[in-house]
Amino acid sequence: MKKVLVLYYSQTGQLTEVVKSFAAPLEADENVELVYQAIEPKKAFPFPWGKVAFFDIFPESVYMDGCEIKPFEKVKEDDDFDLVILAYTIWFLSPSLPISGFLNSKYAKLLSNKPVVTLIACRNMWIMAQEKMKKKFTQLNATLIDNVVLTDQGGNLATFITTPRWMWTGKKNGFWGLPKSGVHPDEIKKCSRFGKALSDALAKDLEKEKTSLLHGLEAVKVDNRLVGTEKIATKSFNIWGGLIRKVGTTGDKARLPVLFLYFLFLLSLIVIIVPLNVIVKPIFRKLNHKKVDKERAYFEEPSGASSERLKEYN
Numbered sequence: 001m002k003k004v005l006v007l008y009y010s011q012t013g014q015l016t017e018v019v020k021s022f023a024a025p026l027e028a029d030e031n032v033e034l035v036y037q038a039i040e041p042k043k044a045f046p047f048p049w050g051k052v053a054f055f056d057i058f059p060e061s062v063y064m065d066g067c068e069i070k071p072f073e074k075v076k077e078d079d080d081f082d083l084v085i086l087a088y089t090i091w092f093l094s095p096s097l098p099i100s101g102f103l104n105s106k107y108a109k110l111l112s113n114k115p116v117v118t119l120i121a122c123r124n125m126w127i128m129a130q131e132k133m134k135k136k137f138t139q140l141n142a143t144l145i146d147n148v149v150l151t152d153q154g155g156n157l158a159t160f161i162t163t164p165r166w167m168w169t170g171k172k173n174g175f176w177g178l179p180k181s182g183v184h185p186d187e188i189k190k191c192s193r194f195g196k197a198l199s200d201a202l203a204k205d206l207e208k209e210k211t212s213l214l215h216g217l218e219a220v221k222v223d224n225r226l227v228g229t230e231k232i233a234t235k236s237f238n239i240w241g242g243l244i245r246k247v248g249t250t251g252d253k254a255r256l257p258v259l260f261l262y263f264l265f266l267l268s269l270i271v272i273i274v275p276l277n278v279i280v281k282p283i284f285r286k287l288n289h290k291k292v293d294k295e296r297a298y299f300e301e302p303s304g305a306s307s308e309r310l311k312e313y314n
């Protein structure tokens with residue numbers, strides 16, 4: 001009997017749906033004991049988000065300060081699992097605060113010396129967050145064996161409107177020709193292929209090899225165009241986040257003027273840098289295509305974007 005732990009935090013329930021679809025084949029597998037453990041903040045975050053509350057958590061998200069989390073009900077910190085699935089969403093190009101709270105807590109030990117699969121559902125910018133996650137895994141001596149990423153439906157421009165609208169109003173409907181917000185339901189349904197592949201791999205003890213079990217299943221696709229944006233945004237988040245953290249803690253009124261300044265900076269960045277990026281970056285990418293391809297392959301590790309096993313698992 002294999003023991004698999006699924007850890008997740010979802011605010012609106014979308015990631016919970018993804019997790020349930022992903023893990024359904026493992027739940028049906030008699031040879032697997034599956035434990036779902038939700039990570040819950042002691043103080044729930046507001047939803048829909050007020051604009052100030054939304055931006056006010058960005059410094060702590062970026063610096064992975066985390067928040068206090070409720071004690072786990074189903075597992076103790078020294079329980080032993082054959083495989084851990086850690087499902088998380090992205091807040092400001094970083095793991096969400098409850099996930100950082102978990103990583104900073106005594107429960108992070110659950111990952112130590114274990115093969116870990118990360119499962120992400122977000123708008124479309126997750127690369128820098130996953131880099132931060134990799135550093136934490138190294139500190140915990142956990143082995144990242146796979147990463148699966150689901151992103152919101154619609155292109156970069158559409159989700160730039162639909163995702164924040166969903167977060168700030170709670171509305172998910174499509175409007176003005178834009179698609180609904182969130183991950184497409186078909187994508188959520190289809191991610192059970194990963195659970196099937198894991199179930200087969202566990203039956204063969206393959207998790208012990210600590211290498212990818214989900215390759216060839218289109219687990220992750222890096223959009224080259226977003227890598228540069230994520231890098232620039234992370235730099236600005238670090239500088240401004242550090243400054244705002246010095247002024248006070250979340251909820252502190254003294255932070256408001258600096259937060260407002262940052263908001264103006266962000267707006268100007270979007271108005272000036274983003275269009276410039278659209279014109280200049282494709283030329284740069286063409287000239288440096290070898291470097292760009294290498295970088296994409298690195299960010300797509302360990303599961304990769306290839307599809308050779310899709311027939312077997314669809």
Ligand SMILES: Cc1cc2nc3c(=O)[nH]c(=O)nc-3n(C[C@H](O)[C@H](O)[C@H](O)COP(=O)(O)O)c2cc1C
Pocket residue numbers: 009010011012013014015016049054057089090091092093094121122123124125126163167
């Ligand atoms: C405060 C906040 C910041 C976010 N920042 C990002 C981001 O940097 N990149 C991204 O792709 N999605 C971002 N999102 C979207 C989330 O990753 C996620 O898709 C959304 O919160 C729904 O997840 P849920 O299952 O927890 O409800 C952000 C959401 C929130 C609430």
